[in-house]
């Protein structure tokens with residue numbers, strides 16, 4: 001049996017290592033390990049809870065808004081601050097914009113090269129590429145001249161001999177199935193998407209001063225003023241500015257991302273039967289003025305879409321049987337509120353060849369819901385909404401299934417996960433515009449309130465309080481837990497999407513979702529693990545966040 | 556094979572001569588050089604081959620990498636394909652695992668003494684470096700090995716420069732910045748959280764044009780980007796001088812763009828060019844968007860309170876003005 005190691009897993013955020021055994025051309029078993037830890041929750045101890053968002057935001061620079069939002073929500077929940085309507089809308093715009101931009105980068109720059117062979121694009125006929133592109137989309141850059149120019153650039157680049165980030169990859173691998181024309185189209189869109197992501201994120205730059213790491217979240221609301229009568233606040237010009245980029249994003253998603261997704265998927269339909277998982281969890285998000293979530297939360301067990309249970313975070317438990325921590329009570333499962341923080345590295349001394357996967361092997365803890373591993377992310381959200389009969393979600397999911405000629409069971413797979421992300425991007429690109437227009441409506445009413453300033457002063461807070469902040473981030477359900485004592489952080493914990501998805505085994509030996517999804521993956525050449533990367537990337541791992549699963553309690 | 560020059564690469568990418576000169580001019584502006592330097596920059600771009608760059612990530616959040624993805628002059632597509640030869644970058648490279656490691660080893664072997672190393676993220680020293688390993692090796696061993704034959708090292712973001720978030724009190728993993736480990740190579744610090752990509756491009760262009768790193772302050776930060784206080788270039792300075800302060804989020808002063816000092820602005824103690832170059836192609840910067848500066852280009856800024864006024868802030872309690880800042884900086888360095 002071949003033992004295979006992928007370290008570093010690239011085209012992700014952070015440091016991930018995957019070990020797997022391969023037998024008879026298939027993955028027999030797999031282990032996922034987080035290999036970096038910063039101890040951010042320890043850093044947060046004793047700090048001012050109003051500052052927590054800024055530290056927490058640095059958990060991840062890719063999903064660069066999500067921890068800030070979960071953090072301010074947790075503190076607001078603890079101290080009882082009520083954010084005004086403008087702040088709710090501003091956060092919805094930021095979250096929707098983040099979702100769209102993040103998913104575009106994921107599809108084109110982190111995931112596409114698992115399916116697209118850049119070198120094969122050199123063999124494409126630009127005229128046929130143009131015909132293919134025109135047959136699926138009315139995107140203006142569809143001419144043969146355009147694709148010829150892209151091809152020439154790639155050719156000159158390859159001939160220069162300096163392949164840079166494209167060197168030593170899997171070009172020519174037998175698992176690549178796209179014809180040269182589809183590869184050329186995808187390479188062109190890889191380059192275009194680099195420009196699109198930079199442009200559309202300017203919505204956040206306007207609302208939050210900069211991206212990455214926008215600086216506009218405050219406990220109780222937002223810090224970017226809204227005042228249609230001022231040039232130093234968000235005003236009618238800002239609405240026009242944001243709409244321009246929201247339109248740009250929507251057009252790109254409708255005319256490039258979705259058609260590309262469908263085109264690529266149609267050549268890889270066997271991946272609708274590979275890389276699936278059974279249990280799903282979503283916390284829901286994008287509240288409207290009445291507090292109803294645009295995308296609902298819920299829990300799915302054993303693929304049963306007919307019975308979706310409401311989410312209750314009290315059913316979260318973390319195990320460390322295979323994680324580099326120790327608990328004072330031994331090998332038990334702890335709810336985040338009762339968590340403990342004692343790093344306990346028992347792995348091999350670096351440099352090492354293999355991890356001891358029988359023992360502890362990751363900085364990530366095993367988070368479980370009613371003792372079950374759960375997948376979180378776009379697929380979980382789309383399945384929960386689909387199961388609950390959500391009109392917008394049903395419409396787009398059914399359209400995609402119909403175009404691919406597959407049934408809903410195809411969603412439980414690597415391909416389904418990748419498709420769900422695209423479907424969600426389309427929905428959120430539409431919602432971005434709705435939220436911007438909602439802000440304009442508020443401006444018309446001369447509503448300039450952006451924060452609950454009554455709760456700004458820590459003297460107004462209870463002596464002791466605790467809160468939870470939930471946010472359904474691009475990569476899935478994110479939960480921050482805070483305990484505040486005498487105006488300072490006594491305990492801070494983050495249960496993040498990659499902790500769910502990339503979790504190691506638990507006390508019962510149950511694999512985490514990615515570990516489980518990898519079992520059975522076909523492997524053509526165990527030295528070139530392209531197929532494994534497909535499933536790993538379909539989860540969009542974000543490891544720097546993943547290892548913050550560590551709790552701090554004031555002794 | 557003769558490697559092509561940066562200009563040739565850009566021309567091939569469809570960049571016109573006019574746009575090329577514009578790029579040279581805007582870079583000169585970021586560098587604070589007069590327009591008489593534009594031809595010299597252009598000449599360097601025309602003659603110099605693409606520098607080989609390896610980008611390393613340790614205890615980071617990839618925020619600085621994302622910042623590079625927001626590059627506009629040149630764009631990230633141009634940077635990756637034409638301006639530099641980016642041989643290794645975990646967040647965007649196609650290869651993984653052994654194939655990725657091969658790219659790295661090929662680069663440092665084939666371009667021995669000629670490659671630039673960019674480091675993002677801090678390096679943990681505690682407990683034998685077990686808090687960050689890649690391919691089974693610790694970050695501290697890796698960085699020493701990779702920088703050994705480098706031409707120069709560019710630390711990007713506060714983490715790689717000064718330890719950043721992981722090094723915030725009580726620094727659970729013993730995280731440090733690059734200059735605490737690499738002592739025998741030129742190291743330049745481009746802090747910020749994240750780094751502003753314009754300062755990265757300008758540093759690389761300066762290096763190519765003049766064959767050396769730009770002049771730096773005591774903290775190894777280039778003066779062109781970190782030579783002035785935010786406070787001295789701030790568009791709200793008039794309100795500071797007139798004692799017109801924001802007192803609460805959304806109050807009249809806030810909506811009118813008054814000074815954020817009483818909301819905790821660290822602009823008076825922070826050296827960075829945010830007010831002049833701004834972020835995301837000049838769309839905004841923190842003070843402009845109504846949030847106080849948090850001081851992200853200074854060492855140990857994470858140990859300050861974000862919203863506490865400077866004089867009430869423990870870290871800055873003894874600090875008044877630049878002279879004191881320099882004193883603190885020295886203290887930080889010898890700690």
Ligand code: SF4
Pocket residue numbers: 058061213614615616617618619675676711712713714715719720747748749750
């Ligand atoms: S400096 Fe900031 S943005 Fe850069 S890696 Fe560190 S935390 Fe992330």
Ligand code: SF4
Pocket residue numbers: 785786787789790791792793795813814815816820821822823842848
């Ligand atoms: S906002 Fe900050 S940087 Fe600007 S004048 Fe006031 S204190 Fe100085």
